Amino acid sequence: xxxxxxxxxxxxxxxxxxxxxxxxxxxxxxxxxxxxxxxxxxxxxxxxxxxxxxxxxxxxxxxxxxxxxxxxxxxxxxxxxxxxxxxxxxxxxxxxxxxxxxxxxxxxxxxxxxxxxxxxxxxxxxxxxxxxxxxxxxxxxxxxxxxxxxxxxxxxxxxxxxxxxxxxxxxxxxxxxxxxxxxxxxxxxxxxxxxxxxxxxxxxxxxxxxxxxxxxxxxxxxxxxxxxxxxxxxxxxxxxxxxxxxxxxxxxxxxxxxxxxxxxxxxxxxxxxxxxxxxxxxxxxxxxxxxxxxxxxxxxxxxxxxxxxxxxxxxxxxxxxxxxxxxxxxxxxxxxxxxxxxxxxxxxxxxxxx
Amino acid sequence: xxxxxxxxxxxxxxxxxxxxxxxxxxxxxxxxxxxxxxxxxxxxxxxxxxxxxxxxxxxxxxxxxxxxxxxxxxxxxxxxxxxxxxxxxxxxxxxxxxxxxxxxxxxxxxxxxxxxxxxxxxxxxxxxxxxxxxxxxxxxxxxxxxxxxxxxxxxxxxxxxxxxxxxxxxxxxxxxxxxxxxxxxxxxxxxxxxxxxxxxxxxxxxxxxxxxxxxxxxxxxxxxxxxxxxxxxxxxxxxxxxxxxxxxxxxxxxxxxx
Numbered sequence: 001x002x003x004x005x006x007x008x009x010x011x012x013x014x015x016x017x018x019x020x021x022x023x024x025x026x027x028x029x030x031x032x033x034x035x036x037x038x039x040x041x042x043x044x045x046x047x048x049x050x051x052x053x054x055x056x057x058x059x060x061x062x063x064x065x066x067x068x069x070x071x072x073x074x075x076x077x078x079x080x081x082x083x084x085x086x087x088x089x090x091x092x093x094x095x096x097x098x099x100x101x102x103x104x105x106x107x108x109x110x111x112x113x114x115x116x117x118x119x120x121x122x123x124x125x126x127x128x129x130x131x132x133x134x135x136x137x138x139x140x141x142x143x144x145x146x147x148x149x150x151x152x153x154x155x156x157x158x159x160x161x162x163x164x165x166x167x168x169x170x171x172x173x174x175x176x177x178x179x180x181x182x183x184x185x186x187x188x189x190x191x192x193x194x195x196x197x198x199x200x201x202x203x204x205x206x207x208x209x210x211x212x213x214x215x216x217x218x219x220x221x222x223x224x225x226x227x228x229x230x231x232x233x234x235x236x237x238x239x240x241x242x243x244x245x246x247x248x249x250x251x252x253x254x255x256x257x258x259x260x261x262x263x264x265x266x267x268x269x270x271x272x273x274x275x276x277x278x279x280x281x282x283x284x285x286x287x288x289x290x291x292x293x294x295x296x297x298x299x300x301x302x303x304x305x306x307x308x309x310x311x312x313x314x315x316x317x318x319x320x321x322x323x324x325x326x327x328x329x330x331x332x333x334x335x336x337x338x339x340x341x342x343x344x345x346x347x348x349x350x351x352x353x354x
Numbered sequence: 355x356x357x358x359x360x361x362x363x364x365x366x367x368x369x370x371x372x373x374x375x376x377x378x379x380x381x382x383x384x385x386x387x388x389x390x391x392x393x394x395x396x397x398x399x400x401x402x403x404x405x406x407x408x409x410x411x412x413x414x415x416x417x418x419x420x421x422x423x424x425x426x427x428x429x430x431x432x433x434x435x436x437x438x439x440x441x442x443x444x445x446x447x448x449x450x451x452x453x454x455x456x457x458x459x460x461x462x463x464x465x466x467x468x469x470x471x472x473x474x475x476x477x478x479x480x481x482x483x484x485x486x487x488x489x490x491x492x493x494x495x496x497x498x499x500x501x502x503x504x505x506x507x508x509x510x511x512x513x514x515x516x517x518x519x520x521x522x523x524x525x526x527x528x529x530x531x532x533x534x535x536x537x538x539x540x541x542x543x544x545x546x547x548x549x550x551x552x553x554x555x556x557x558x559x560x561x562x563x564x565x566x567x568x569x570x571x572x573x574x575x576x577x578x579x580x581x582x583x584x585x586x587x588x589x590x591x592x593x594x595x596x597x598x599x600x601x602x603x604x605x606x607x608x609x610x611x612x
């Protein structure tokens with residue numbers, strides 16, 4: 001809606017103290033543009049975010065007016081996702097929530113310490129309360145924010161570990177019934193003492209976090225399974241599931257024709273769809289590697305971890321922790337992008353200005 | 355497979371009228387006579403072959419029994435229906451072979467994902483479904499002076515009759531036209547009324563846009579450029595979601611005239 005903002009979060013391009021051009025849409029303008037983009041099939045729906053103008057209540061009111069116009073005057077019934085403004089009155093949040101499909105509140109950073117440091121205008125308690133309020137209202141009324149609640153945090157602007165980030169996600173999924181957590185790689189747009197001097201946004205790390213997030217939600221993994229005791233961060237060259245499998249080689253190789261669905265989905269490279277295909281097809285025939293390939297089940301990673309009718313497709317020498325780690329790292333796509341970045345300690349004495 | 359020995363293979367080409375009902379009529383004949391023709395082809399694609407007999411298949415009004423039989427599995431019926439609109443030259447025979455196996459294995463067939471017969475049908479059906487899904491997102495309408503919404507596209511598969519319902523739901527009170535300019539086939543929709551016409555006679559250079567049209571298409575192009583985050587540019591990822599073959603009629607990919 002606007003890039004005007006009264007807050008001064010260190011990492012944000014729209015922070016109050018940045019000298020940039022500011023602009024603002026009226027609710028009518030947003031509604032008019034949305035409906036005309038929708039008619040032309042440019043868009044599926046509206047994602048409405050905003051800087052904080054005047055105060056949280058005023059901002060939320062403008063957001064409410066926009067969605068009200070869209071639903072009532074313009075008869076727009078497509079998808080609407082709005083940002084809930086932390087600190088806005090519950091009454092406003094409630095009225096808005098009845099008109100939108102999704103509402104999200106960004107927790108911004110994975111820990112209280114980093115939030116206090118980088119976004120001092122934002123308050124952990126208020127953020128948590130906003131999320132809890134929406135979560136409770138959803139339980140009471142299925143028409144309230146009917147596509148559920150989500151949140152977002154920045155990755156790489158603080159020294160929080162992957163383990164910490166995913167533990168937070170796991171807890172939020174459990175306690176708040178969130179639909180999604182979004183992990184947004186930090187893009188350095190400002191210079192500041194407190195921000196890391198990243199050369200590039202940590203896109204590979206972001207991808208690994210999403211892969212792990214999927215493991216938590218759909219593959220019955222618990223956060224603690226994904227990390228070793230001394231290893232609170234991922235090896236970015238290998239996907240998290242392969243990482244887990246290599247550290248748990250005693251569970252492999254698995255025989256494709258006999259293991260359960262829950263075991264199948266633990267095999268690196270085998271997703272929910274492939275697991276279902278296998279379960280269905282093996283009722284009629286003992287599956288071979290040829291069958292799996294014909295069914296478009298990718299064996300690139302899986303073939304180190306499975307047998308078909310007792311046969312192991314690759315050399316048995318491969319079945320070794322170190323060799324598998326190196327092989328999978330070499331074969332993975334991350335080799336193509338050389339992720340060079342320096343993550344400096346937030347609390348270190350290093351001078352990160354040029 | 356052993357059960358195939360109960361079928362006769364005959365040296366005849368069945369020619370049907372090109373419609374879905376037509377191909378079902380041909381397949382009905384196969385199931386009734388237990389004779390599998392050399393080829394089933396539509397009248398529009400028939401290439402005369404001196405060495406094969408031909409048989410014109412009349413489209414029966416009632417293919418109900420066959421449709422009922424196929425609809426015992428919604429998944430199977432829908433897969434076959436989509437496959438019919440495929441660009442594949444072998445689609446009729448792929449569908450026929452599948453139905454012959456279906457006659458034997460019934461609903462179980464859908465789970466036999468290792469069989470070539472199943473793989474081939476699923477492949478072409480999936481291609482059609484994929485293209486429908488993509489074009490539901492990538493079709494771009496322009497508002498004409500008469501307030502009609504007009505969209506052009508060039509699909510590889512014949513999908514215009516598969517996607518119009520999506521837009522009927524989206525635009526319940528509008529008059530819209532979707533024009534397949536490869537096949538010169540356009541669908542006209544106004545509320546519940548639908549008409550498929552031959553669009554070869556339309557002179558597309560005469561299509562006049564409304565006054566507001568340029569305003570909104572320019573805003574869209576501006577928005578498309580503005581939301582890009584340079585540090586996250588990933589051409590490969592972009593092409594995964596938006597293959598280049600869909601760019602031709604996308605407003606946001608139009609070259610600016612200046």
